[in-house]
Amino acid sequence: DIQMTQSPSSLSASVGDRVTITCRASQTINTYLNWYQQKSGKAPKLLIYAASTLHSGVPSRFSGSGSGTDFTLTISSLQSEDFATYYCQQTYSPPKTFGQGTKLQI
Amino acid sequence: QVQLVESGGGLVKPGGSLRLSCAASGFTFSDYYMSWIRQTPGKGLEWISYISGSGTTIYYADSVKGRFTISRDNAKNSLYLQMNRLRADDTAVYYCAKVGATGDFDYWGQGTLVTVSS
Numbered sequence: 001d002i003q004m005t006q007s008p009s010s011l012s013a014s015v016g017d018r019v020t021i022t023c024r025a026s027q028t029i030n031t032y033l034n035w036y037q038q039k040s041g042k043a044p045k046l047l048i049y050a051a052s053t054l055h056s057g058v059p060s061r062f063s064g065s066g067s068g069t070d071f072t073l074t075i076s077s078l079q080s081e082d083f084a085t086y087y088c089q090q091t092y093s094p095p096k097t098f099g100q101g102t103k104l105q106i
Numbered sequence: 107q108v109q110l111v112e113s114g115g116g117l118v119k120p121g122g123s124l125r126l127s128c129a130a131s132g133f134t135f136s137d138y139y140m141s142w143i144r145q146t147p148g149k150g151l152e153w154i155s156y157i158s159g160s161g162t163t164i165y166y167a168d169s170v171k172g173r174f175t176i177s178r179d180n181a182k183n184s185l186y187l188q189m190n191r192l193r194a195d196d197t198a199v200y201y202c203a204k205v206g207a208t209g210d211f212d213y214w215g216q217g218t219l220v221t222v223s224s
Contacts, residue, residue: 032208032209034208034210034211036211042216043201043214043215043216043217044151044201044211044214045214046206046210046211046212046213049206049207049208049210049212050208050210055210055212087150087151089151089153089210089211091208091209091210094153094156094165094167095153095165095167095168096141096153096156096209097153098150098151098152098153100150101150101151
């Protein structure tokens with residue numbers, strides 16, 4: 001199975017900050033990498049697919065980059081509604097594994 | 107708009123069975139792969155199964171293979187997960203999700219809680 005490792009596991013930041021979360025795959029996954037946002041008690045929501053493509057309706061302050069084994073999610077200017085847990089996921093091969101999550105808090 | 111609504115969760119004893127359903131609307135259901143994903147506090151998000159639009163291609167995670175069966179009824183725009191021989195570590199919130207063009211999960215239901223306990 002492909003292991004996905006996110007860092008950091010938690011992150012404290014302030015409104016207006018620029019934040020970067022990283023995700024590393026245990027083997028190459030090309031750009032089959034997605035990012036999800038989950039708020040407490042809610043289902044995850046897709047933010048970015050194919051490493052860098054914004055899902056419909058996602059604000060442009062979110063961006064993704066990377067290929068191969070190393071990927072990043074960047075939020076250019078944090079808004080209050082962005083405080084949540086973020087997960088990466090590979091869809092290169094089954095099982096479609098997720099990272100352990102990064103909790104972004106104030 | 108795309109809407110996915112799960113149902114069927116609840117409390118079941120170890121070794122028991124449960125059938126989850128997911129009602130889909132807002133898209134041409136038969137055109138898309140669908141998937142089940144579960145989430146526990148301890149293990150995080152775990153993909154467990156997906157099924158092609160026609161139902162002919164199916165994958166399972168090793169953790170559920172041989173115990174869970176995914177199926178769909180395109181006439182009813184519904185996805186199912188039959189869960190047999192349930193164990194305590196199957197306790198989780200179960201989500202259904204629509205699979206997007208690159209295998210991403212582009213829309214999720216609200217989830218249904220399954221608790222396996224005596």
